[in-house]
Amino acid sequence: MKEEIIVSGRMNSMIDPTLHIWHWQIPLYLFLGGMAAGILCFAALYYLRGREKEYLTAVRVAPFLAPILLVIGLLALFADLRHRMYFWQLYANIRMQSPMSWGAWTLMVITPVSFIWSALHIRDIFPEWNWRYKWLFNLEVFFNRHKTALAWIMLIFGLILGIYTGILLSAFNARPLWNTSILGPLFLASGLSAGAATIIFLSKDPAERKQFAKIDLAIIGIELFLIIHMFMGYLASSQVQIEAARMFLGGEYTASFWIFVVILGLIIPALLEILELRKYHIPAVVSPLLVIFGSFMLRFIIVYAGQMSRYLY
Amino acid sequence: MTSRREFIRISFLGAGALALGTGGCRIFGTDRLPGGITDPENGKGRIPTYCELCFWKCAGWVYKTPEGDIWKIVGNDDDQHCNGRLCPRGTGGTGMYYDGDRLKRPLIRTSQRGKQVFREAEWDEALAYIAVRMKKISSEYGPESMALFTHGSGSSNFINLFRAYGSANIAEPSYAQCRGPRDEAFIATFGEEVYSPEITDIRDTRCLVLIGSHIGENMHNSQVQEMSDAIDKGAVIITVDPRFSTAAGKSKYWLPIKPATDMALLLAWMHEIIYNDYYDRKYVEKYCLGFDQLKAHVRDFTPEWAHGITTIAPDIIRKTAREMANASPAVLVHPGRHVTWYGDDTQRSRAIAILNALLGSWGRRGGFYRPARYELPSPVLPAYPEPSRTWADLFPGKYPGAGLPVTNALIDGSIPENNPAYPIKGWIVNACNLMLTVPDQAKTIKAIQNLDLVVAVDTMPMEITGWADVVLPECTYLERYDVLRTNPHRKPAIALRMPAAEPMYDTRPGYRIARELALKLDLEPWFPFEKQEDLLDWQLKQAGLSLDELKKTGVKNFERENDDIYIGDDEEVEFPTDSGKIELYSSYYEQMGFDPLPKYTPHEEPPEGYYRLIYGRAPMHTFSRTSNNPNLTDLMDENSVWVNPKVAKEWGMVNDQYIRLKNQDDVVSEFPVKVRVTERIRWDSVYMVHGFGHAQKQMKRCFGKGASDTQLITRIMTDPVMGGTGMRGNFVTFITEKAGKEAES
Amino acid sequence: MRYAMAADTLKCVGCSDCVVACQAENKVPIGYCRDWIVEVTDGTYPVLEMEIRSERCNHCVNAPCVRCCPTGASRYIEGGIVVVVPDKCIGCGACIASCPYDARYPHPAGYVDKCTFCAHRIKKGMDPACVAVCPTKCLYFGDLHDPNSDVSQVLRKRKHKTLVPEAGTDPQLYFLI
Numbered sequence A: 001m002k003e004e005i006i007v008s009g010r011m012n013s014m015i016d017p018t019l020h021i022w023h024w025q026i027p028l029y030l031f032l033g034g035m036a037a038g039i040l041c042f043a044a045l046y047y048l049r050g051r052e053k054e055y056l057t058a059v060r061v062a063p064f065l066a067p068i069l070l071v072i073g074l075l076a077l078f079a080d081l082r083h084r085m086y087f088w089q090l091y092a093n094i095r096m097q098s099p100m101s102w103g104a105w106t107l108m109v110i111t112p113v114s115f116i117w118s119a120l121h122i123r124d125i126f127p128e129w130n131w132r133y134k135w136l137f138n139l140e141v142f143f144n145r146h147k148t149a150l151a152w153i154m155l156i157f158g159l160i161l162g163i164y165t166g167i168l169l170s171a172f173n174a175r176p177l178w179n180t181s182i183l184g185p186l187f188l189a190s191g192l193s194a195g196a197a198t199i200i201f202l203s204k205d206p207a208e209r210k211q212f213a214k215i216d217l218a219i220i221g222i223e224l225f226l227i228i229h230m231f232m233g234y235l236a237s238s239q240v241q242i243e244a245a246r247m248f249l250g251g252e253y254t255a256s257f258w259i260f261v262v263i264l265g266l267i268i269p270a271l272l273e274i275l276e277l278r279k280y281h282i283p284a285v286v287s288p289l290l291v292i293f294g295s296f297m298l299r300f301i302i303v304y305a306g307q308m309s310r311y312l313y
Numbered sequence B: 001m002t003s004r005r006e007f008i009r010i011s012f013l014g015a016g017a018l019a020l021g022t023g024g025c026r027i028f029g030t031d032r033l034p035g036g037i038t039d040p041e042n043g044k045g046r047i048p049t050y051c052e053l054c055f056w057k058c059a060g061w062v063y064k065t066p067e068g069d070i071w072k073i074v075g076n077d078d079d080q081h082c083n084g085r086l087c088p089r090g091t092g093g094t095g096m097y098y099d100g101d102r103l104k105r106p107l108i109r110t111s112q113r114g115k116q117v118f119r120e121a122e123w124d125e126a127l128a129y130i131a132v133r134m135k136k137i138s139s140e141y142g143p144e145s146m147a148l149f150t151h152g153s154g155s156s157n158f159i160n161l162f163r164a165y166g167s168a169n170i171a172e173p174s175y176a177q178c179r180g181p182r183d184e185a186f187i188a189t190f191g192e193e194v195y196s197p198e199i200t201d202i203r204d205t206r207c208l209v210l211i212g213s214h215i216g217e218n219m220h221n222s223q224v225q226e227m228s229d230a231i232d233k234g235a236v237i238i239t240v241d242p243r244f245s246t247a248a249g250k251s252k253y254w255l256p257i258k259p260a261t262d263m264a265l266l267l268a269w270m271h272e273i274i275y276n277d278y279y280d281r282k283y284v285e286k287y288c289l290g291f292d293q294l295k296a297h298v299r300d301f302t303p304e305w306a307h308g309i310t311t312i313a314p315d316i317i318r319k320t321a322r323e324m325a326n327a328s329p330a331v332l333v334h335p336g337r338h339v340t341w342y343g344d345d346t347q348r349s350r351a352i353a354i355l356n357a358l359l360g361s362w363g364r365r366g367g368f369y370r371p372a373r374y375e376l377p378s379p380v381l382p383a384y385p386e387p388s389r390t391w392a393d394l395f396p397g398k399y400p401g402a403g404l405p406v407t408n409a410l411i412d413g414s415i416p417e418n419n420p421a422y423p424i425k426g427w428i429v430n431a432c433n434l435m436l437t438v439p440d441q442a443k444t445i446k447a448i449q450n451l452d453l454v455v456a457v458d459t460m461p462m463e464i465t466g467w468a469d470v471v472l473p474e475c476t477y478l479e480r481y482d483v484l485r486t487n488p489h490r491k492p493a494i495a496l497r498m499p500a501a502e503p504m505y506d507t508r509p510g511y512r513i514a515r516e517l518a519l520k521l522d523l524e525p526w527f528p529f530e531k532q533e534d535l536l537d538w539q540l541k542q543a544g545l546s547l548d549e550l551k552k553t554g555v556k557n558f559e560r561e562n563d564d565i566y567i568g569d570d571e572e573v574e575f576p577t578d579s580g581k582i583e584l585y586s587s588y589y590e591q592m593g594f595d596p597l598p599k600y601t602p603h604e605e606p607p608e609g610y611y612r613l614i615y616g617r618a619p620m621h622t623f624s625r626t627s628n629n630p631n632l633t634d635l636m637d638e639n640s641v642w643v644n645p646k647v648a649k650e651w652g653m654v655n656d657q658y659i660r661l662k663n664q665d666d667v668v669s670e671f672p673v674k675v676r677v678t679e680r681i682r683w684d685s686v687y688m689v690h691g692f693g694h695a696q697k698q699m700k701r702c703f704g705k706g707a708s709d710t711q712l713i714t715r716i717m718t719d720p721v722m723g724g725t726g727m728r729g730n731f732v733t734f735i736t737e738k739a740g741k742e743a744e745s
Numbered sequence C: 001m002r003y004a005m006a007a008d009t010l011k012c013v014g015c016s017d018c019v020v021a022c023q024a025e026n027k028v029p030i031g032y033c034r035d036w037i038v039e040v041t042d043g044t045y046p047v048l049e050m051e052i053r054s055e056r057c058n059h060c061v062n063a064p065c066v067r068c069c070p071t072g073a074s075r076y077i078e079g080g081i082v083v084v085v086p087d088k089c090i091g092c093g094a095c096i097a098s099c100p101y102d103a104r105y106p107h108p109a110g111y112v113d114k115c116t117f118c119a120h121r122i123k124k125g126m127d128p129a130c131v132a133v134c135p136t137k138c139l140y141f142g143d144l145h146d147p148n149s150d151v152s153q154v155l156r157k158r159k160h161k162t163l164v165p166e167a168g169t170d171p172q173l174y175f176l177i
C-alpha cells in the first residue's frame, strides 16, 4: 500500500482538502459573458451582412440583454474578489499573458459598446423614447453614422470575449481537467449556442427562429464532437488527466454532467429542434431554455470539477 | 467508599470575568514593504528564556514586536541543548502564552445547591484555605501525610516548601512512569545514570541502536539533531520497533520485532558478541565484573532461539551484532527514556547497559560521554525537619530498588483499603496532569476521593484541576523567572529564563506561589529571597557572575575543568558502584532477591480479536500539555489509531472512519478516534499518540478530540525492582458501529 | 542570482518545525500555512520505504502564477523569488488556480499569500526561517549561480528530483533522494 499524507495538518481554507477558490460567481460570470458574446456576435454578424431587417430580433432586440448580462457578470466577478478595495488595479495594468487581464479589458471595451448598440435601437423597444439632453442626440447621430465600425468592434471583441471564457480555464494547466485546448472552442460554442437560443426564445418571426434553430443545431453538433474529443484526449493523456476524466466517467460528476449538460442541454434540445424543423409542433420555449440551462451547467460543472483535479496528493 | 467528591468538571461562577483577555488565535497585522515583501523582522530586543514545552529545556530568545506583543521564540546559538534550533513545540511555545483557555484566577471548590462547582477567589484566600488544611493534616497525621507530585522546572519551589514543611513524599511521574527503570539499571551497572539530556554521544557514533526509542518523533532536540549529523557521517542505524517509526525509515536495519520480546533479542546479541569475540576484550577485562557468569548465562540464547520469540531472522541478528562490533567502541545502544513497558523494564534496561559495557561504549567517543555540570552555590537555609517517614515506609519492602519516590506508591498510600503504614491525606500536584499521566485512572480517582486536600498548580484547566479543591493558576514560562538551568552536558553551562511579559490575568510565578504559601505556613526562613530573581542574582554573584550579564547572553558555557569527556587509554577508572567496577553481574540485585543477570520472561499476548495497544509521541506535541496550544493544534488536532491494512480489511474499517476502542477490561474510549490505515504498524498491534482524548471542556480546542491511551491502560505490569508502571500489556478491540463523530459531553 | 532550496527527504523527520517557524516568522494567521509536510510510505509491512518532504512554493522559473496574474501583483524579484505585492493584489484567485503545487492561499486580509523565501531575511544575510530552525538541518538554501552556496554544493553531491516537472514550471525546490 502506498500512503501519501500531509502530516503538518495543512488546512488553508479554500485550498484544502481540495481547491474551491472559485464559487458560483466565476461560472456565472463565464456563462453570462459567453451568452452575451454569442448575442453580440450574431447581432454584429447579421448587421454587417446587411440582414438587419430580416433578423430584427438578432440585431436589435436580443442585444438589449447583453449589457444587463455583462453588468451582472461583472458584478459577479467583483463579488468573487477578496481584496475588493484594490479592484482598480485590474485597470491599472495590461498583462497580455494573463487571460484574466485581457478578459477584463475586453469587458471594458465591449460593455460600453453593448450599451451604445442598445441605445441605438432603443426605439425598437420604447417607440416614444427621447433623449433628455442634446448631446445625447448628437452622440446617437455620431454612432449611427459609424454603426459599421461599431459592429466590427462588437464582432471582434465578442469573439474574444467568447473565447476568453473558455481560455481562462484552459490557461490553468495546474488543473488537469482544464488543461485542454478544447475547452476554449467548447465554451465559445456553448456561448454562441446560448446566444442563438436567446434569439430563438425572443424572436416571434418563424423564419428567424428557423434560421437560428439551424445554427444552434450545427453548434450543438460541434459541441458534442468537442466533448467526445475532450474525453478521448484526457484518456490518452497522463495519469492525472485520466483521473480528471474519471470524475465524469463513473466519478462524482458523472450523473450531473451527462444528464444536465449532455442529455438535457444538448441532445434533447437538438432532437426538439430537428422535430420543429420538420414541422412538428413543439412549445417554442422548451428547447432554447434547455440549451441555456445546459450552457450554464457546463460552466458550473467544469469550474467545480476542475478545482477538484490536481497533480499532487 | 466515601464518595466525598464526585467528578465535576470546573464550571466557573461569574462568567463575566471570563470575557477578559481572549489572547489566543490572533491574526497579526501585516506590515508591508515595497516589493511586496512583508517584513515581520521589526521586533525590538530579545529576552532570554529556556523552553518549558518539554524537559529538554532548550535555551532560546523571545522576540517581541514593537507593540510589545510576544512574536516568536528562537533557539540560542550557544546552547548545547538546542544549538540555535528549537523543536516544533518550542517554536510553538508562544501558543501556550496566547491560549485564551488558560487558567486565569485561583479557584476554590464550593458546593452550590447540591452541585459542586468552583468559584473564583483571591490569591490570599486560596492560599489561606490551603494553609489551614495543611496545618490540620500535619497536626492530625504528621507532615508526611502530604504528598507532592511535580514535574518540570518549577519543581524546586514546591520541593523546598515540602521539605521545610516536613515531608519528603515528593514524586515525579518522570520516574515511575518514564525513566526510572533505565536509571536504576544504569546505576546498578555503571554506578551512574544517563541523565537528562542523555549523555549519549550520538553526534560521533558509528552505530546507533534504537530499542523502541523513536527519535524524530520523540523530539528531544539535540538528540534529533545529532542523529541527523550521524546520518550525514554515515553511521549505521539499527532500529528495533514493531512499528515503522520515522527513525526506522532512516535506518539501515529495521527489526520489526514482535512487541514485548526485546529481552530475547538483547540476550541473543550478547550471545553473538561474546561467543564471536566481538566484545571489547581489553575494556571488559579492565573495567567489568562478572563476565564469566554472563558468558555462561547467555550460552543458549542463540539467534535461532531469539528468532522463535522475536520473529527476527537469525541472520539479521548476526549481521546487526557484527555491525555493532565493527563500530565498537563508537557504538551506542540507546538506553531509551520512556521505558516503563512490560514490568521487567529495569531488567531490560540492564541488558542494554550490559550490551554497552561489552561493546566498550560507556565513557567512549561515539558511545556515552562523561558529563560535566556547573555547580551553582545555593543559599544556606535552616536544616529541613527530618521526616519521620518516607514513601518507602508506606509499604515496607516494596520496590527496594527504587532510588526515588514512586508516584503510584503515594497514590496507593492514599487508599485506606491498601493498608498503608500511614495515610496520605493531601496532595499538591504541580505541573503534572496525573489523570492522563498515571495509568489506571480509576485508582487515581479512588485515591483522590479519600483525601482531605487536593491542590493543583497548573497553567491550563487540565483534567487534574477538575479534581482539585483549590486550583492555583501559574503564569507560563514566558512570564516568569525560574531556577537557573544547570543540567550536565558536554560542557558545564548555565541558562537563564526571565519573563518576556508580565503575567497575564491573575496568574503568578511558581516561586511566588510557593513562597506566599510558605509564609502562611510560617516557613519563611526557607524562603529568604522575596523574589526568584533575587535568588538568581545572589547565586550568580556568589559564583562571580552577574544576572545582568546573563540577561545579555542567556546561556553561559564554561570549559571543563579537565579534559576527561572520554575515558583515556589505559585510564584507571573507579566506577561509582559498590565494587568500583562495571557490574555485568549485579550482586546488588541478587541481594535484593532479583535476577543478577537479565532473563527473558514471556509476556501475555493479545487474545483473538484484540490488539496490543502501543503508544508514543508525535513530534509536534508533548504529552497532554500541548493538545490545546493553538499553534500546535494547527499542526495536529487529534490523534488517530494506526491499524495495519490487513486488520482494517478484516474489520471493514477505512481511513478517517471514527471508531471507539475497548480494552480487555471492557473500558471503552470516551471519545471516538479516527482510523489511520497504514503499513507502518504490525498486524498484532495498534498505535496511538499519547496525550489526546481530553475530557475537560474548558480546553475548547482539544476537548473530545481523539482517544486517550491512558484511559485504556487499566492493567499495569508493575516493575518489582523500582515500581515502574509497565503500560504496554493492554489489548484493545474495535467498536466500529455508531462510534459517533461528535464528541459527547 | 538564482535562489533555490533543497530539502533532504532522507533526513527530514516530518516534525513540522519548519511550518511553525514560518508561521511565527511571517505572522501567518492560525489556520493557514506557507509550507507543509508530506509523508509517503510505500511497500508492505515489513518491507517499507519512507520519503518525507517539506514543501512550499517552488519559486518556479516559468511561474504560471506570475503569468496569469491580471494586475502584476504576482511578480519576480531579485534572485527569481516569486512574491505577491499585497497592495496590487485584487484577490481574484487566478494565481491560486494556476499553481500546480497549491502553494498559495488567500490571506484572510484579502490578498493572496505564499512563501517568499523569507526575502526580508535573506536581504540581511540570514537564512529563511524554516531553514534556520530545522532540527535535522535538512533544508539547504542559497544561490544556484554561486557554486559554493549550500544548495549548489548539496545538489552537486546528491541525487535529487523536483515535483511535477511535467507541469513545465521549472521548479526551484529540489528534493534530495
Ligand SMILES: Nc1nc2c(c(=O)[nH]1)N[C@H]1C(S)=C(S)[C@@H](COP(=O)(O)OP(=O)(O)OC[C@H]3O[C@@H](n4cnc5c(=O)[nH]c(N)nc54)[C@H](O)[C@@H]3O)O[C@H]1N2
Binding pocket: B054, B055, B178, B179, B211, B212, B213, B214, B215, B217, B218, B219, B220, B240, B241, B242, B243, B245, B257, B258, B259, B260, B261, B262, B336, B337, B338, B339, B341, B614, B615, B616, B617, B618, B619, B620, B621, B622, B623, B687, B728
Ligand atoms: N515530541 C515529543 N517528544 C518527546 C516527548 C513528547 O511528549 N513529545 N516526551 C519526551 C519524554 S519525557 C520521553 S520519556 C521520551 C519518550 O520517547 P522514547 O523513549 O523514544 O519513547 P518510547 O515510549 O520508548 O517509544 C515509543 C516507541 O516504542 C515502540 N514500541 C512499542 N512497543 C514496543 C516493544 O515492545 N518493543 C520495542 N522495541 N518498541 C516498542 C513504539 O512503536 C514507538 O515507536 O520522549 C521525549 N520526547
Ligand SMILES: Nc1nc2c(c(=O)[nH]1)N[C@H]1C(S)=C(S)[C@@H](COP(=O)(O)OP(=O)(O)OC[C@H]3O[C@@H](n4cnc5c(=O)[nH]c(N)nc54)[C@H](O)[C@@H]3O)O[C@H]1N2
Binding pocket: B052, B151, B152, B154, B173, B174, B177, B178, B179, B337, B338, B430, B431, B432, B433, B434, B436, B437, B438, B439, B457, B458, B459, B460, B462, B474, B475, B476, B477, B510, B615, B616, B622, B623, B624, B625, B626, B690, B709, B710, B713, B727
Ligand atoms: N498513557 C501514557 N502515560 C504516560 C506516558 C505515555 O506515553 N502514555 N508517558 C509518560 C512519561 S514518559 C512522562 S515523562 C509523563 C509526563 O507526565 P506529565 O509531566 O504529567 O506531562 P503532561 O501530561 O504534559 O502534564 C503536564 C502538566 O503540566 C502543566 N504545565 C505545563 N507548563 C506548566 C507550568 O509552567 N507551570 C505549571 N504549574 N504547570 C504547567 C500542563 O498544563 C499539564 O497539566 O507521562 C507518563 N505517562
Ligand code: SF4
Binding pocket: B051, B052, B053, B054, B055, B056, B057, B058, B082, B086, B087, B088, B089, B090, B091, B219, B220, B221, B222
Ligand atoms: S526539545 Fe523542544 S519542547 Fe523540549 S525544551 Fe527543547 S525546544 Fe522545548
Ligand code: SF4
Binding pocket: C007, C011, C012, C013, C014, C015, C016, C017, C018, C019, C037, C054, C133, C134, C135, C136, C137, C138, C139
Ligand atoms: S523542520 Fe526539518 S526535519 Fe522538521 S519537518 Fe521541516 S524539514 Fe523536516
Ligand code: SF4
Binding pocket: C056, C057, C058, C059, C060, C063, C064, C065, C066, C082, C098, C099, C100, C101, C102, C103, C104, C114, C169
Ligand atoms: S510553486 Fe506555484 S506559487 Fe510558487 S512560483 Fe511556482 S506556480 Fe507560482
Ligand code: SF4
Binding pocket: C068, C069, C070, C071, C072, C073, C074, C084, C088, C089, C090, C091, C092, C093, C094, C095, C096, C111, C112
Ligand atoms: S489573486 Fe492577486 S496575485 Fe493572484 S492573480 Fe489575482 S491579483 Fe494576482
Ligand code: SF4
Binding pocket: C021, C022, C023, C025, C026, C034, C035, C056, C114, C115, C116, C117, C118, C128, C129, C130, C131
Ligand atoms: S522560506 Fe520563509 S516563507 Fe518560505 S516556507 Fe520557509 S519560512 Fe516560510
Ligand SMILES: [Mo]
Binding pocket: B174, B177, B178, B179, B337, B338
Ligand atoms: Mo518521560
